[in-house]
Amino acid sequence: MHGLMQDRPLTLTQLLRGMERQYADSRVITSYAAGPVTMTYLQTLERVHALAAALDTLGVSSHARVATFAWNTQRHLELYLAVPCSGRVLHTVNHRLFGQQIEYIQRDAGDEIAFVERSMLATVWPVLETAAAIRHVVVVDDGTADPVPADPRIVDYDQLIASALGTRYTFSVPDERTASGLCYTSGTTGRPKGVLYDHRSTVLHALMLQVADGYAIRRQDVVFPIVPMFHVNAWGYPYAAIMCGSTLSLPGPVTAPDRLAAQMERDRITLGAAVTTVWTTVAPHLHGKDLSAVRSLICGGGKVPTSLSEHYRSTIGVHLSSGWGMTETSPAATYVAQPDAPGIEPDRVDLLSRPGSSLPLVQFRIVDPPGSTNEMPWDGETPGELQVSGPTVAGRYLNHAADDGFTEDGWLRTGDLAVLDPRGAVTIVDRVKDLIKSGGEWISSAELENLLADHPAIAEAAVIARHDERWGERPLACLVLQPGQSLTADQVRAFLDGKVAKWWIPDDIAVVASLPKTATGKISKLQLRSSLGEAVGA
Template identity: 85%
Template sequence: MHGLMQDRPLTLPQLLPGMERQYADSRVITSYDTGPVSMTFLETLERVHALARALDGLGVSADARVATFAWNTQRHFELYLAVPCSGRVLHTVNHRLFAEQIDYILRDAGDEVAFVERSMLATVWPVLERSAAIRHVVVVNDGTAAPVPDDPRILDYDQLVDASLGSEHPFAVDDERTASGLCYTSGTTGLPKGVLYDHRSTVLHALLLQVADGYAIRRQDVLFPIVPMFHVNAWGYPYAAVMCGSTLSLPGPVTAPERLAAQMERDRITLGAAVTTVWTTVAPHLEGKDLSSVRSLICGGGKVPTSLSEHYKATIGVHLSSGWGMTETSPAATYVAQADAPGMAPDRIDLMSRPGSSLPLLQFRIVDPPGSTSELKWDGDTAGELQVYGPTVAGQYLNRDATEGFTEDGWLRTGDLATLDPHGAVTIVDRVKDLIKSGGEWISSADLENLLVSHPAIAEAAVIAQDDERWGERPLACLVLEPGHAMTAVEMRNFLDGKVAKWWIPDDIAVVTSLPKTGTGKISKLQLRTSLAVAADA
């Protein structure tokens, strides 16, 4: 027997009437060098209609992938709505990736049109210029005076929108499994992999962010997503804001820490989201500011140092809270249990720096060996590969084999080694693969090692994570040199320059006589870390 409820799909167009009616006065505020620009949800919706009309007028296919290279701004927010609500796929691209990765991503996605902030043109134009598939490049004005190439494909964003103002677009997506967004992983263990979200998963994720024992986003909030809108959809905050009418305060193209701190005070921020690196740089600029409006500051992209969380508590009265997720999990997957939750004690501030427990609708398990379905016990001590299952979790990568990165019964293999306590709280203890997380971004040690050993002076190389106060972790290159050769950190950096993204390049090297090996002849990074730590203490 089926229920007798109305058959309304979970799609993003269902959120738009709220912007027009009950949340019409909620605002989107964007910071620029010239000052903040504010617009109501109703005014924003009018521009969203116009933008969708403009896409139609350009002949962009009904289900086209639309690439964006853009900051956290009002115009990017308009794209967040106009593209998927018109049935197309919003493809947010991280311009900080290496050029070859961006080129691969655009080809793999099959993008027809690209929207590019003017200040990013110099970075991405060399890739866009040689793309035969991208028919239009729409330049978004961000207040900079960067030169615009002379190319017939280039159009102006505001001119497109202004030409269509006053006309509505018939937003309708009938199938909730229609693709809505596309985001690629960082490609740390090979080429980047595409995660294709659908309307159903995006709507459900927005709902999960409003759960009271989770992030508890509500209409009264002023959300401050510093985490980039080109990086896993700003952790879903824009869509949650639309759903419940929260005001959005967006940092715009300039994210100097002193400006972020000033914006928190100016806009009376209640909930902020950023990687730990950002909160570290903002911390010195909090003194003397009225931040009494802040109720929660969320950290992602790495462990939250207890000392940093305590600094925020002492300065503004709010601890930093940790969260965990991946591109593949939409991304929010956990929430931080509060001090009065089962198993928690008010004096255990260290627990605030851990990922917390899974959000509703998501299931976690730890297994051993990695990739298997052999579940381990939840005792807080036994570690295994963390796997995730749920309606906001990817089930397959775009244009990849269905089994790549997933178990035989469909669970996502996260690549993290973790424990689960009896209450379901997660602790990430290591990585199944040797990855380094610096400033919230993954760096592949294997890729760096392969490049380093191609240098004629380097016999062997191992790259390990080194704790860093600002970035969380930075790569350290441990090198065994060929007889008669020498190498400095500067020479190593010069060799890697142009071969990988600049933020991947290790800051320093450790020249060693040999690298410790396991019984099977593999480099033991555990022993290497231990030996280097002992040497440093000697």
């Protein structure tokens, strides 16, 4: 027996109604080198209507993949809405990827048109110039004076908007399973894979970000997504903010840490989101700022070092909180623990830097990792591979077989080694591929890194496996030191003594000027192993 409720699809077009009516006066603020630019939701919506109409005029097909190479700006937000709400697919591309990766991604996605910030054009033009499938390249003015190639396919974004301003576009997406967005994984262990979101999953994800005991995004918030809008839809924050009428403060093309800290003060930010490396660089610029409006700062891309979280608490009165997710999970999959949450003791700051429990609609389970020789069933206490399911989780990759990265019963294999406590809270132990097997026993590189990050002389730390004739593998600590500091292997061993088992402690260290990063700001252990000749897998 079916229920008798109205059959209305969950699509992003519903967000447009709120922008026109109850949230018309909410603001979108974009920072540029010349200063901030502010528009209301209603003014932004007028440009969204014009952009959708202009796509039709250009002859962009009704289900086209539309590529963007863009900063966190209002213009990018206009694309976030006009593209999927007109039935097309928004394909946000990371311009920091290697040229060959961008070329592969565009070919695999089948992009028909590309929107490119002027300052990014020199980087991506060699790929776009030879891309036969790209019919138009729309250049977005970001305040720079970089040259624009003479090519008949090139169109100016603001002229495109002006040509259709005043148009009232009819937005209609009758099927909620229509694809809305496309993002590719980082490809650190192979070629990037396409994750194709639909309207239903994107709407549900935006709703989950508003859950009171989760991220609790609400109308009173000023949301500051520093995480790039090309990275998993800026973790879904733009859609969630628009859905409930929050003010959006966007960092634009200039993201120097001192400017980010100044923007937090200027716009009275209440909720910010960025990867750990960004919050680390912003930390020295917090002093003297009035950041009393901040209620939550979300960290992703790895566990938050306790010392960094404590620095934020002592400086502005708010801890950094850790969330967990993947491109394949839209990406938020856990809620952020708050200091007053059940089970959080006042002196257990480390609990705030763990991912927490799964958000509503997301399910976790732990199984033996692939390739395990354990003949006994998983006992519920030892770490195993974290697997995820739910309506905001990918069911397969674009142009890949259904079983590539997924179990027979349809759960996503995350590749993360984790444990679940009795309350269902997850603790990520390590990436399965980053575990170090020494003398037949496992060592967690992630746990060592978190401990090393608390050393006052260490700015960044990464631990990788190095071949050892006797033990098979031994941990090597790769360290970036604070300016003017020095450190010996003996001092590192003394610091770790008593914190972990003695056989976990690295025999040696490698002091490096910087740690290689992926295009999304995470430490690339693949590059690190490659640069250290003795490292396992180099």
